[in-house]
Amino acid sequence: MEKYIFINLVLAFVLSPLIPGVINRVKSFFGGRKGPSIFQLYYDLFKLLKKGTVYSETSSFFLKAAPSIVLAFIVTALLIIPFGGTRLFSFQGDVILFVYLFAGARIVMIFAALDTGSSFEGMGAAREAAFGMLAEPAFIISLVVLMVRAGSLSIGSIFKYSSIGEWKGDLPVLVLVLIALFIVYLSENCRIPFDDPNTHLELTMIHEVMILDYSGPDLAFILYASSLKLWIFATIIVTLFIPMTKYNFWDDTLLNILGIFILAIVTGVVESVIARLRFAKVPQLLLCALSVSLIALILILTKVNI
């Protein structure tokens, strides 16, 4: 089984920049354009890794160190989350470490954004902190629902029941968790309706504005970290629904990857079809995700505990 873990990890590292490419391609299709190629992020990453950087005069050592720290946090989170039935590290209660690794990445990005001394980054940092605060409870409660369903205190176990057939009796719980996780996925990865990844207007920026002052390899690290984050969230959503009846490693992996790309296409469609929410409405949507996941938790507990 050991080699399967490493094959999965290598696939995650290699294939994750494809997801933003697919999303952008779908959005261009809706806009009537041909759009950038699916492999555009790979071209961008290689180009950035070959360049030098320009640092802001007001920044300190932290801006230089931040991208490495952020990427390290996200990669460690990838090591905890399983993919296709295999995982590298698991222990009871690792869901808490998982959520707090994302919180750690967020706070490092906030500090680095404030380091530049610009009001744009400060604004993005404030919004990122606030929306992260609201998305975390929904995320952890949804994961706890899945863990209760699987009966174990470690995230690794939630992918045991990863086929639609096995969710027969608990279809309401499945739908509720899907809604909550999808909202959190859109929020944490800075997609519409929470943030517009294509805009550079300060009115609509959260994540994009925090990375304005990075360039060169630093920017490459940050972009790669965002695509890894997309991969992690997509994995969780997709592995829930792919019928893993084959128990053959290559078939499972192929199905999972296919599922992730279908989710990327769905994300692109969602981004093209709805508009960005007013910032005052965002807490309401995130609290909706929290309530939905709490209802799902209560439903699953009445099933399991009694």
Next chain:
Amino acid sequence: MYLILPALLILVVSGFLSLCCKMRIFKNIALIGNLVSAVMMLIPLFCSLIRGKDYAFSMNWSIPYGEFSLALTPLSAWFLLPVLLVFLFATIFGHSYMKHHTGGNTFHWVWFSILESAMILLLLADNIMFFLIVWEIMSISSFFLVMSYHNLDEVREAGKIYLIASHIGTFFIIVSFSVLAFLTSSFSLSHSVIFGSPFLVGVILVTGLIGFGMKAGIVPLHIWLPEAHPAAPSHVSAVMSGVMVNMGIYGILKLSILSSSALEWFGILLIAIGLISGIFGIVNASAHGNLKKMLAYSTTENMGIVLVGFGIGIIGLYSKMEIVAVLGFFGAMLHILNHSFFKGLLFLSVGSYLYMNDSAEVSSLGGSAADKKNSVHSVASIFGVFSICGIPPFSGFFSEFLIYLSSLYMIFYGGHLEVIIGIVVLTVLIIIGGIAVTAFSGAFGLTVFGVARGKKPEHNISTLMKLSLILFSIPVCLTLFFYKPILFLLGNVYSSVFHVNAATFQYQFIKIDHILYHMVMVLIVLLIIVTLLFIFRCLLLRKRDVSYSPTWDCGYHRLNTRMQYSSFSFSSVVTTFFSCFLGRSFRVKFSRLKIFPENGEFSVNLKDITYFYFVIPVAGFINLIAGWVRLLQTGRVQNYVLYVTVFLIFLLLWKLW
């Protein structure tokens, strides 16, 4: 054990000798005395903790009902550890800090050493009378320390509020201890279980909670905290916020242990109060732009988390879920230790900012990380913020992880009540954690990073101050990696307090050890990846050109430092969302009717709503009753003679009956 009394004597004497600081021999005496006595006291402390045994010492003295009896249990030793270390590091900091600020305030070290001795004796006290005497000494000496800058109006006001609140708390503690002495017919504090009517035990617990809670700073009894802690000098705030609130928690813990482990309602009460304190504290912390006030409110929040941990532990004991009890208590005790260190670190770093820039407001600070000379204290602030927000791999994450894990166990394996409590605790704790990230990343991020908003600092902090910051950062960073000895010590504390079944406890212990081992493995991998990526980046950039240019400003040339984000705007989402916990009023002066824009003014006034909704109604009620009683006092001697006569007749009739 016999090292403790001489160590205390050295401490107090060195404090008094610091009054002679004009003589060259005695200039650094307070520092040296503190160091020597701390080292001397660490020896019996670690003996007790590592072996898990109690040591006792007693002698008689002439105070009625009391005897001078000390008992060094592992529980006291656990609380004593942050006392000694935080005081030591704070003395190192305060030594240079007070030299700059004091101008003749030489009584400071006298009170400081008396405070430390009082706290040590408090943790060792085994007799109710002795405990109360030492409690009073602690309150008075800390009052004098708070009033160090007594020529400022707000400091005098703060000292007054602190003294009143402290004595109200003492009153409730006296009531609680009186009922305790009545029930057990002895004045000793080291029982294992009290048997008595549930009502009386309930009275002991609730009055003890109010009394000790006033010192611990839980809502709604926390009014004095945001006034007194900012008013004191920074190292005194570090000591008060890091260590003195632990005394309140120690009292609550001792009372709840004494009253047998099967009190479910008290556990629920602790959890409820803890969660309310947590949310209230952190929301108020995010709304204040003054760093010291924010840290004071954050103390309220952390004490709330500690109470939640204890409440979960008590409920675990009640419902016989051993793992929940163990995790809850371990998490709470560890959070007490971690809180002392990271709160001390943060207060000392705010003290450094005060020392350099003469202000603790975010709106006058900024940009310290960019300055090479300030790197020690910028990095220390960053570590403190990471720890207080609970980011792995720092110490704050360790204790919060244990408490979260206990709530997860309650959800998975508990009955109806435990499941509900577990869900509520998990949700609210995550929300509190999220608001803490917002608050601290905002305030400290705007202080450490960016561009300086006020004038440049004239003098830098001294080496001793840097040393104390580094000393504080060591436990903050490394606690998680030394989890094995810490778990062992915590296990000793737990088994000495609760007299557990060794076999099942060993099983839980191994389980927790296993979980933490894997977690530390993951975090070591994290650190390795950070290092590798950073090296990779440096290698990539070695042959490329790296240049510097102004921050991207969208083409606007006249950026000034005040255009950076401010702490008010940073926390605006949180504060508008949770505005029911804040008492904010705005004042805007801006005239729109002129042709050319003029200067406007915007001010925010933040008041603590507990003052309006709790203190004033309660005080009004007491005034009302006092008003009725005043009807008896007419001021005329004839009425008083009448009262005396009536009472004598009553006595006569009673005697005859």
